[in-house]
Amino acid sequence: MRPIFATIHLGHLAHNYQVMKSQAGDSQMMAVVKANAYGHGLLPVSETLFAQGCRSFAVTDALEGKILREGLRSKDSEHIEIAVLSGIFDPEDADLCQRFLLSPVLSERSQLSLLNAANFSGNVWIKVDTGMHRIGAEDVTSFCQAISETPIKLAGIMSHLACADTPDHDLNQQQIQSFEAIQQITNSPRYSLHNSAGLAAFKAGASSTNITVRPGLALYGAEPMMEKPLGLKPVMQLSANIIQIRPIEAGDCVSYGATWQAETPTHIAVVAAGYADGLPRLLSNQGWVKHHSGRLPIVGRVCMDYCLLAVDASQVKTGESVIFFGFDHGAPLANDVAELAQTIAYELFTSISPRVQRLYLEDGGHRR
Ligand SMILES: Cc1ncc(COP(=O)(O)O)c(C=O)c1O
Known part of the structure; x- marks a missing residue:
């Protein structure tokens, strides 16, 4: 075999998880393991995080969710949340969510129809756009209302910061305020805004029992802000x-x-x-x-x-x-x-x- 190796230090991964957990305070950790755990290997990474107490994971798509659910089968699988960040695209994805207890992140009403057609009665997240102008649902209150009229349960509402690694950028405060306004007008069990840099930069706003933080990069040991190192170890x-x-x-x-x-x-x-x-x-x-x-x-x-x-x-x-x-x-x-x-x-x-x-x-x- 060609002698080239990616050596993955799971001990460092565990260390980084604990660093980010202490940053997160009272809030819940959703470990972002999408894209094959940023190339580090979905299952070894997720198993290590599970051993550290992590019970919530975010993958890219339903197929990755299925692989994770099957890989964690021997664990207390029903109590493990697997959020599907890119949502669902077709009836097959909806079916995978139903069969493998996945929690898709929805940004379109049509996705709700796909889930209903698949007899899905699990949890969903709603993605809202607070200023990044990527994906997001248009009218969050009516989306919540539409969910409440189905057997589907709302797990939480999430948004994503565009400039968290530049804490002084004006857009951060705009997005935080816009997300807080959504928190005022909705009644969701959980809310989630902070990625690794968001958690490092705006730690205070991230610490509350109904807040879920979503670090990815930091778990893999790359400092989200080089000028404000957290003491992470390369994985x-x-x-x-x-x-x-x-x-x-x-x-x-x-x-x-x-x-x-x-x-x-x-x-x-x-x-x-x-x-x-x-x-x-x-x-x-x-x-x-x-x-x-x-x-x-x-x-x-x-x-x-x-x-x-x-x-x-x-x-x-x-x-x-x-x-x-x-x-x-x-x-x-x-x-x-x-x-x-x-x-x-x-x-x-x-x-x-x-x-x-x-x-x-x-x-x-x-x-x-
Ligand atoms: C929706 C969402 N949440 C969380 C993350 C994790 O971000 P980071 O790796 O910067 O912590 C990502 C990464 O791209 C993402 O797209």
Whole structure:
């Protein structure tokens, strides 16, 4: 097998859950495990969070909800909430919600009709738009009324902050006020607005028994606000092995487009990691990796299956590991790598492709 690994530290995940729980105070935690737990593995992540006391999870769609419900079957499954953030799109989704006790987040009346047609009598959330102008129900009070005329139960009302990672942005206060106004005119058992950055920035507003907070990113150990760190620990470490070391002469160029030229005779280490693994191509000629000898620069363009490092051949050997981002001392942080690649840690994590082997570490760093 190609020697490229995403090592997932479940002990760090558990730590991060407890950090966010203490931020959340009296409110309930809904762990956002959508998109295969941001690329970390839906079931190992959810099982670890369950062991930490988490009983509410948010997935992307009904199919992901079914996988989670089946995966948690051995647990006290009926008391586990699985919210489906993208709602439902067709009768099959409605049927999955009915069969697997999922709680879809609705933003359209037509979704209610689909659920009724599937004889669904479980819980739903309503999504309202408070200023992000993404999805949201138009008239929340009449939506609540329509639900009350069916066997379906209202679990809560949620909205999403557009600029939580920029706490001073005017839109935050507008959205918070607009959500509070909705709380005044509706009578819902629960309300939910805060994601990771929202919880870090507006902790006070998030602490109440009828509030549910929805952290995702922070659980995976990327600080939602670098300038206000919460003491989170990176959960994913991306590493790969050096598979060949070759000498090049001064003036030789490397990789596609010959964008990097050696000024002096040197060595090139070929690493089994490329953009088809999720390594951003924008790291070409600007990223670096951690090796036990120190930092090594990525030179030339990142290829589909390989990237290249300029190395001192006396310091590196074929078969040795290099780290692109992760938790080892001195390894780059996902947030920093994402910035170099003009993206965000969310995209970095969720882009790590299925062909990258996932290895799981328990607390204390023992292999699972
Ligand atoms: C509706 C919703 N809630 C919560 C989250 C979690 O956000 P974060 O990962 O920033 O904590 C997301 C993430 O995109 C989301 O779309």
